[in-house]
Amino acid sequence: MEPFIAQATEEEIRKEKNRAQKLRNSQWWKRKCAEGICYFCGRKFFPRELTMEHVVPLIRGGKSSKGNVVPACKDCNNRKKYLLPVEWEDYLKRLSNDSWS
Numbered sequence: 098m099e100p101f102i103a104q105a106t107e108e109e110i111r112k113e114k115n116r117a118q119k120l121r122n123s124q125w126w127k128r129k130c131a132e133g134i135c136y137f138c139g140r141k142f143f144p145r146e147l148t149m150e151h152v153v154p155l156i157r158g159g160k161s162s163k164g165n166v167v168p169a170c171k172d173c174n175n176r177k178k179y180l181l182p183v184e185w186e187d188y189l190k191r192l193s194n195d196s197w198s
Contacts, residue, residue, distance in 0.1 A: 105158050116161035121149055129168050136167035137177065137185070146170065154179045 105113075120126055130144040137150075150169035153159030156179050169177070177185055 105156055109158075110155045113155045113159070113161045117149060117151075117166065120161055120163070120166060125163060126166075132168070134168065135170040135173055137169055137173035140170060142170055148174045150174045150177065152182060154181075157181060 126149070127144075130147050133141050133144055133147070135142060135147065136152075147168040148171055149166050150173070151159045151161065152165050152167055155161070159165050176188075180188060
C-alpha cells in the first residue's frame, strides 16, 4: 500500500530548501555531522559522507528546522525518501520479517 502524500506547494518546498541550505552552513549542523553517526542506521561515517535528511519530508509538510533535520547516510536517505517516521518503522519491520522468511 502506498503511503498518503500530502503535497506541499512548490513555493513552500523552495522556501524550506533555502532554509535547509542556511542550516547546512551552520555550526550546529557541522557539529551534528562531526559526530559521524547516521540517525537511522546508527553506523559510523566520515562527516562528508552524511546528508541532511528531513525526518518529516518537505513534500509532506516538514520544515527545515533543527528539530526536523538529521544526518543520514546516503543509503538510508535514499531508502527513506518521502516516508514519515511511522512509515519508516513499518518499512524496517517488513525488511526484518522478510529476512526471517
